[in-house]
Amino acid sequence: DGGITQSPKYLFRKEGQNVTLSCEQNLNHDAMYWYRQDPGQGLRLIYYSQIVNDFQKGDIAEGYSVSREKKESFPLTVTSAQKNPTAFYLCASTVRQSGANVLTFGAGSRLTVL
Amino acid sequence: GESVGLHLPTLSVQEGDNSIINCAYSNSASDYFIWYKQESGKGPQFIIDIRSNMDKRQGQRVTVLLNKTVKHLSLQIAATQPGDSAVYFCAEDLRSYGKLTFGQGTILTVHP
Numbered sequence: 001d002g003g004i005t006q007s008p009k010y011l012f013r014k015e016g017q018n019v020t021l022s023c024e025q026n027l028n029h030d031a032m033y034w035y036r037q038d039p040g041q042g043l044r045l046i047y048y049s050q051i052v053n054d055f056q057k058g059d060i061a062e063g064y065s066v067s068r069e070k071k072e073s074f075p076l077t078v079t080s081a082q083k084n085p086t087a088f089y090l091c092a093s094t095v096r097q098s099g100a101n102v103l104t105f106g107a108g109s110r111l112t113v114l
Numbered sequence: 115g116e117s118v119g120l121h122l123p124t125l126s127v128q129e130g131d132n133s134i135i136n137c138a139y140s141n142s143a144s145d146y147f148i149w150y151k152q153e154s155g156k157g158p159q160f161i162i163d164i165r166s167n168m169d170k171r172q173g174q175r176v177t178v179l180l181n182k183t184v185k186h187l188s189l190q191i192a193a194t195q196p197g198d199s200a201v202y203f204c205a206e207d208l209r210s211y212g213k214l215t216f217g218q219g220t221i222l223t224v225h226p
Contacts, residue, residue, distance in 0.1 A: 041218060043203070
């Protein structure tokens, strides 16, 4: 079945450590996205990539980094510069088409800083 | 920046009732509006979308209404079931590719 796989599902990090969240899709989608979700909040865009080897900052990119070396993969690194990294992270993808830009989401990765 | 917001953060209904979830938006340039359902611990799932030049769109047990005059969007769920319990988000498709703006979300709880 086609879909988006995020790993790990749960991750614990000590302060000062960088962590990388994996996102892989086999939907042949062009664009991929990372959102952050905090309790009681909507989804906020961190980074997005429309094509391989290109990506743009979203609304809350500070303290995060990404790469897009392959169409299928869009890993997110949460760096030590991110002051409040504990959150639920969602990866999504979409293919350019007419109509609404419907995102397909992964199951999410929950990061907790100890 | 402009944002999408929801009037009601929580909604509790009895099984079999109809549910109405509301959303206010501020960006008149949005081309589409999209509703997502997010179950606990999972990623959001697409429910239905509506183009900005439409007033109403129906799906299976769901209807979305768009009132551009007051910039209001609603999702109606008919004969609500316990499986409908989730957080519902509206989102604006701001024409720029893939940059959806999400609202706060409404928690829908369906009691048997």
